[in-house]
Amino acid sequence: MSAGIEDAGMPGTGVRRRHLLFGGAAAGLGALAAAGAQLAGSGTQTATSTTALDANGSETIPFHGARQAGVDTGAQAHGVFIALDLRPGTTPQRVGALLKLLSDDAANLTQGKAALADTEGELALRPARLTVTFGFGPAVLDLVAPTLRPSWLGDLPAFSVDRLVPEFGGGDLLLQICADDPLTVAHAQRMLLKDSRSFASLRWVQNGFRRAYGTEKPGTTMRNLFGQVDGTTNPSAGTPVFERVVYGDEQVPAWTENGTSIVIRRISMNLDKWDALDRSGREESVGRKLSNGAPPTGESEHDEPDFRALNPVGFPVIADFAHLRRARPEDETQRIFRRAFNYDAAPAAGVVSDSGLIFVSYQADVERQFVPIQRRLDELDLLNEWTTPVGSAVFVIPPGCEPGGFIGEQLFS
Amino acid sequence: MSKKTLYPVFPVLAAAALALAGCAQGGSPASNSSTSATQNATPLTVSEPWVKTADTGMSAAFGTIRNATDEEVTIVGVSTPASPMVELHETVMGANGTMQMQAKQGGFVIPAHGELALAPGGDHIMLMGLAKPILAGDEVSFELKTSDGGTVDFTAQGKDFAGANENYMPGEGATSVGPGHGSMMHGHSGSASPEPSK
Numbered sequence: 042m043s044a045g046i047e048d049a050g051m052p053g054t055g056v057r058r059r060h061l062l063f064g065g066a067a068a069g070l071g072a073l074a075a076a077g078a079q080l081a082g083s084g085t086q087t088a089t090s091t092t093a094l095d096a097n098g099s100e101t102i103p104f105h106g107a108r109q110a111g112v113d114t115g116a117q118a119h120g121v122f123i124a125l126d127l128r129p130g131t132t133p134q135r136v137g138a139l140l141k142l143l144s145d146d147a148a149n150l151t152q153g154k155a156a157l158a159d160t161e162g163e164l165a166l167r168p169a170r171l172t173v174t175f176g177f178g179p180a181v182l183d184l185v186a187p188t189l190r191p192s193w194l195g196d197l198p199a200f201s202v203d204r205l206v207p208e209f210g211g212g213d214l215l216l217q218i219c220a221d222d223p224l225t226v227a228h229a230q231r232m233l234l235k236d237s238r239s240f241a242s243l244r245w246v247q248n249g250f251r252r253a254y255g256t257e258k259p260g261t262t263m264r265n266l267f268g269q270v271d272g273t274t275n276p277s278a279g280t281p282v283f284e285r286v287v288y289g290d291e292q293v294p295a296w297t298e299n300g301t302s303i304v305i306r307r308i309s310m311n312l313d314k315w316d317a318l319d320r321s322g323r324e325e326s327v328g329r330k331l332s333n334g335a336p337p338t339g340e341s342e343h344d345e346p347d348f349r350a351l352n353p354v355g356f357p358v359i360a361d362f363a364h365l366r367r368a369r370p371e372d373e374t375q376r377i378f379r380r381a382f383n384y385d386a387a388p389a390a391g392v393v394s395d396s397g398l399i400f401v402s403y404q405a406d407v408e409r410q411f412v413p414i415q416r417r418l419d420e421l422d423l424l425n426e427w428t429t430p431v432g433s434a435v436f437v438i439p440p441g442c443e444p445g446g447f448i449g450e451q452l453f454s
Numbered sequence: 455m456s457k458k459t460l461y462p463v464f465p466v467l468a469a470a471a472l473a474l475a476g477c478a479q480g481g482s483p484a485s486n487s488s489t490s491a492t493q494n495a496t497p498l499t500v501s502e503p504w505v506k507t508a509d510t511g512m513s514a515a516f517g518t519i520r521n522a523t524d525e526e527v528t529i530v531g532v533s534t535p536a537s538p539m540v541e542l543h544e545t546v547m548g549a550n551g552t553m554q555m556q557a558k559q560g561g562f563v564i565p566a567h568g569e570l571a572l573a574p575g576g577d578h579i580m581l582m583g584l585a586k587p588i589l590a591g592d593e594v595s596f597e598l599k600t601s602d603g604g605t606v607d608f609t610a611q612g613k614d615f616a617g618a619n620e621n622y623m624p625g626e627g628a629t630s631v632g633p634g635h636g637s638m639m640h641g642h643s644g645s646a647s648p649e650p651s652k
Contacts, residue, residue: 138591142611157504158516158613239507239590239614 097221097254098167104151106441108299109448111174111217112287112380112403113278115259119226120219120249120382122305122399123234124178124212124434125241133185137453139240140175143216143233144447147173150229159232169222169254171229175448176215176303176436186452191296193408197304197433200419209307209432212244217303221254247307247432249382249399262334262342265383266396267315267427269327270334272379273342274369286376289405293374296406297451299440304377304411306400307384307432313392315427326423328365336365362423368414375413377402397428407435497523498564498600503610505536505594506618509587514543514618515579515596515610516572521564529606530561531599532579539582540596545575555580561601574618588612 102110127136146156151171155162182190196211216233220226234243251263265271276283289295296302315323324330328346330337336346337358348366350358359366370376379402386395404410418425439449503517515534521527532540541557548554553575562577564570572578579596588594592612597605 135589135591138589142591142613145611157502157611158615160615160617235614236590 095167098169099153100170100221101152101168102170102172104148104173104441105444105446108288109174109438109441110151111172111219112301112378112438113283114170114172114219115278116251116263116380116382117170117172117219118221118251118254119223120217120251120399120401121226121230122247122249122401123216123218123230124244124246125214125216125237126244127180127184127213127241131184131240133453135240136181136185137447137449139214139237140449141447142236143173143175144442146232146236147175147229147448148444150232156232156236161228161231164224164228165232167222167225169220169225171218171220171225173229173233174215174217174219174438176217176438177449177452178211178213178215178434178436180213181449182437182452185449189297189452191302191406191437193406193412194296194302194435194437197407197415197435198412200415200430202419202425202428203430203433204309205433206431209245209247209434211434212436214241215303215305215434215436223250245432247305247384247399248386249384251382263381263383265381265398266310266312266385267323268331269323270329270331270342271381271398273329273334275379276376282376283378285405286410287378287403287405293406293409296437297440301403301405301438302407303436303438304400304402304404304407305432305434305436306430308398308400309395309429309431310397311427311429312394312396318427325360326362326364326426328359328363360423362421364418364422364424367417367420367422370414370417372413375410377404377410377414397431400430403438497521497604498527498598498606500596500598500606500608503596503608504613504615505581505588505592505610506615507588507590507592507612508584510584513537513581513584513588514574515581515594516574516618517608517610518569518571519562519564519598519606520569521566524566526566527564528561528601529564529598530601532596533599534579534581534594534596535585536588536594537581537584541580541582542577543580544577574615578618590614 102114104110149156149159150165151168151173153166153168155165159165179190179195182194214237216230216237218226218229218233220229252261262270262272262275276286284290285293287301288299289301318326320331324337328336334342335344338347338350339345346359346365348357348359352358379400381401382399384397384399388395402411440451442448442450499520499522500517501520503515505515506513513536519529529542532542534540542562543555544558545553545555555578558577562570562572570577590612593609594612595607595609597607599605
């Protein structure tokens with residue numbers, strides 16, 4: 042794919058540049074695709090050139106399986122998190138009907154097909170790695186399968202740094218919709234909400250983004266709006282550590298087989314205050330270099346930090362208050378898998394930004410994995426000077442389903 | 455001429471509908487129904503069936519009817535427990551230029567190895583008087599009758615849908631197709647206005 046782009050886009054002779062101009066204007070395609078066609082000696086586009094440039098649009102992530110997609114899926118460029126509240130008096134049977142409808146929609150949309158009764162079905166034809174992941178809040182478990190409700194499903198313990206607003210907290214049902222294309226996300230969101238609204242009301246919506254598809258190599262650790270490399274120590278999907286952290290083991294089991302949990306924290310980042318901090322202060326607060334995320338005791342991003350290293354005057358190179366040191370557990374069971382997105386909302390009057398991070402973590406057990414880390418950060422983390430949690434929600438992520446089934450069916454058996 | 459084909463009953467359950475919905479676009483008829491997978495010739499199947507939700511009055515059901523046989527098949531009737539009166543309808547332009555629904559004379563003809571899409575604004579199954587509300591996610595069973603006495607069963611999923619509001623012309627006096635009187639549809643309920651752009 043990248044090879045195709047390079048071939049077509051190589052700046053070279055005037056002939057090629059002219060083709061770029063004419064091709065781009067005439068075909069209405071990407072100029073590079075048109076140029077590729079010209080180089081291939083044809084006035085019409087070639088299959089290879091268009092394939093190279095629009096290939097990601099037709100990429101699909103399987104919906105069906107033992108586990109839900111959207112957790113171990115490489116993070117897409119766009120993500121929206123939607124919390125719904127069931128209407129009062131909703132019966133378990135109606136919850137089942139809702140989940141069947143939404144699972145059906147998700148099964149179609151993620152595979153690039155129009156949903157049933159989809160009035161804008163053409164928008165579904167470019168799935169761009171769309172995933173739809175469902176989560177359940179306490180109300181769904183209490184209604185349908187109270188014995189399966191884990192003790193930690195509900196509000197997190199209060200943390201002193203929290204300044205939570207109800208507009209971004211709680212919820213009965215979570216829809217996590219991610220894709221590499223924002224139009225795809227918007228269409229899926231609209232379709233799922235259309236099919237939800239006679240069962241549930243909208244509680245909150247959080248839109249997030251990362252780098253656009255193709256801007257960086259897949260797997261590159263994301264940067265947040267502080268410019269920091271964010272998530273270096275995340276376990277990699279497919280590894281034993283990921284498996285244990287997200288889906289549990291005998292020591293820290295998940296609430297149900299092939300299930301996990303999600304913590305969504307809206308972290309407001311005070312960019313104006315951050316502006317006042319010089320580069321060395323910024324690096325010291327987190328304990329990583331801004332250039333590439335390397336620890337100050339190393340050269341490259343994934344170098345293991347040396348927490349015992351001292352500077353010439355005898356202080357730790359990685360400060361006691363550094364986010365890196367505080368977030369890192371001494372107990373290996375206290376680990377989480379992060380899959381965050383940035384947000385950049387419309388600012389209130391008088392300020393120029395309302396930005397931050399939709400912190401998203403998956404873990405088998407919220408109480409034993411997420412909470413200890415957050416307690417340590419609550420006690421001491423210099424980064425708290427510039428960050429404020431304003432939203433908080435916890436959901437269980439139920440297992441996946443096979444064709445003909447629906448997400449959450451295990452709760453009804 | 456006089457040969458009679460008996461069409462077996464194919465229950466396309468809602469669960470199966472979920473599965474075969476994935477075959478909707480460009481899917482081959484052979485792969486459409488899990489219930490008929492063991493048979494070589496699937497005479498008639500209905501895929502992606504859905505029915506518009508409504509509290510009272512009228513509603514309509516949609517889907518794609520596929521004919522895998524070498525013979526043309528004509529559907530002459532339909533029944534459902536959801537409504538004592540059900541008709542096969544088409545949508546045509548009326549004398550005043552607006553789109554209107556009316557009973558399809560001669561029934562729905564499905565060409566050999568062809569299909570008929572029942573869709574809002576086109577051919578559809580009309581429920582004339584709901585026995586009880588159809589809610590989103592409800593599973594509503596239907597039975598199609600073919601001209602030679604065969605039947606095809608399918609189950610449609612209730613879907614909230616704001617469209618499909620063409621006028622109904624039973625002869626005189628237009629009636630709006632039950633957009634429902636539920637809270638969902640308050641923006642449309644009672645309006646007898648035709649779709650402006652069709």
